[in-house]
Amino acid sequence: MCGIVGATTHRDVTDILISGLNALEYRGYDSAGIALQTGAGLQRLRTKGKVRDLQALLEETPLAGDCGIAHTRWATHGEPSTKNAHPHLSSGTIALVHNGIIENHDELREELRAAGYRFDSETDTEVMVHLIHSLVSEGNDLFGAVRLAAPRLRGAFAIAVLSSEEPGVIVGARFGSPMVLGIGFQEHYLASDVHPLLAVTNRFIYLEEGDVVRLDTEGYRIRNRDDEPAARPVREADLAADSVQRGTYRHYMQKEIFEQPHAVAETLEGRIGSDHVLPNIFGVGADEILRQVRQVHIVACGTSFHAGMVARYQLEDLADIPCMTEVASEYRYRNPVVPDHTLFVAISQSGETADTLAALRHARENGYLATLAICNVPESSIVREAELVLMTRAGPEIGVASTKAFTTQLVALQLLVLELAQLSGQVSTEQLAQWIRELNRLPGLIQNALDLDAKIELLAENFVEKHHALFLGRGSHYPVAMEAALKLKEISYIHAEAYPAGELKHGPLALVDYDMPVIAVAPNNRLLEKLISNIEEVRARGGQMYVFADADALGSLKERHGQIIELETGGTLLAPVVLTVPLQLLAYHVAVLRGTDIDQPRNLAKSVTVE
Secondary structure, eight states: OOOEEEEEOOSSOHHHHHHHHHHGGGGGOOOEEEEEETEEEEEEEEEESOOHHHHHHHHHHHOOOOOEEEEEEEOOSOOOOTTTTSSSSEETEEEEEEEEEEEEEEHHHHHHHHTTOOOSSSOOHHHHHHHHHHHHHHOOOOHHHHHHHGGGEEEEEEEEEEEESTTTTTTEEEEBBBOEEEEEESSSEESSSSGTTTTSSSEEEOTTTEEEEEEEEEEEEEOOTTBBBOOOOOEEEEOOOOGGGTTSSSSSSHHHHHHHHHHHHHHTTHHHHHHHOOOOTTTTTHHHHHOOOEEEEEEOOOOHHHHHHHHHHHHHHHHHOEEEEEEEHTTTTTTHHHOTEEEEEEESSSSHHHHHHHHHHHHHTTTEEEEEEEETTOOOOOHHHSSSOOOOOOOOSSSSSSSSSHHOOOOHHHHHHHHHHHHHHOHHHHHHHHHHHHHHHHHHHHHHHTTHHHHHHHHHHTTOOEEEEEEEOGGGGHHHHHHHHHHHHHHHHEEEEEEEEGGGTTTGGGGGGGTSSEEEEEETTTTTHHHHHHHHHHHHOOEEEEEEEEGGGTTTTOOGGOOEEEEOOOOOOTTTHHHHHHHHHHHHHHHHHOOOOOOSOTTTSSSSOOO
């Protein structure tokens, strides 16, 4: 969602802050702003639009200072506008930037109005800066004022605050939204994540829930949620600044699609032998816990939820373990029935997804055997709070529409399926060895799918003028169809829906005509003939049919079934991963032809850190 970056140094920080905002663009935003401590006090520039618009303002009105904060805003309270953009000021002496939502902003606003404060924006953020100013006016320093203000704020938030009365000082707080402290030589930084700071440091402290930090050029002090001094470990990031660059690719999404053979190979590296899953890949002592599992509950949001749905089919089909998959925003607000020996699995690319993190915390109070995180970001909240962890190792994913994170989540979940099948004795040694051999083929099969790029680019021309699309799948390929529909709607803005193919006659068939492209996902499995019957139903009503099919299914598919895109999928275990790739390419090329903002689609954010 919103992005925060701050720096206190012995040099001008303007370029550091703007570079940081550029690195945070992937999170999604609609406005940007900066505030600096200068010889003339606090100075601020804000604008609706892109970081480049803020840079243009800085060229017209240069600012310079050795301590400052900057922000990209994703609107929650108040429309996208300059007046609602951050930083917000109070009395011209305190500046604040904020990621999150304050739920009790209305009552605090009335209290502050009664005390004489005037509000210039529609945001909940302005309430915070006035509240902190009121506490400073009572004689508290900025560090103390933030610590006093935090307990009065309900919601999830991370903030960075400056005062013109305390040169070189930034105060940050983390309550429900992520924040990292960057450590340099006589320089310190704050940011929403490590990416905006990789150009200036690789040493970070990941603030914990309830932490408030004061930093200046000489050092930093952290107090925890109990207002006690806290020591936090310093971590070295193994990412380079150029790891989040686009390189020769036109878009980050395109780059990330083509990185999938390598990303999947990284997910598998050191986790499988020639015929088995290696011991304890989910953590020390994990095998003893997983040996007791009799049921699995998977909770996630968006693309990660689709990965969990695929895993549900595979857990029940291959490991004979019952599985429930649920959207985190629903799960967190109900009281689930948890049978004995149930494993809870939370899936999140960022590890900071607000609803998934809340669901994980809810699960820890509900008697699960253990909690397991499938995640891409080390040191994220979900990774730190789960008992067992499997990192996907996809590498930084900058495009808002997830691609390599999804396929690596599928592979990580397949490792869980095979591990549970192996530990429970539900599969023979020979069958397990066969599945392991299939997994080892996966990077090559994905590369073969990517070789269809030129063909799919031509196919995309058929979709450019369409307003709707329907995706069909059966079994574990129904969630693959759901993911394909999500990709198309996210980046091309074409309305797309996915249905189990067997549900066509229960409503969706009414929508089918010549102007409605229908895309079917057709692996070569026991449901193929059923799927072909559904394809015939579409064709009989004039629907334009596109079939992404396993090459081994071509004996059953005919030209009359529509345009067929064939590829080798590698069998039951791998097909959901391999068939996903050309569908990602389809969405990408349709969006290119329609001229949309592919890496930052409208109204969306990469890391959904608020409800």
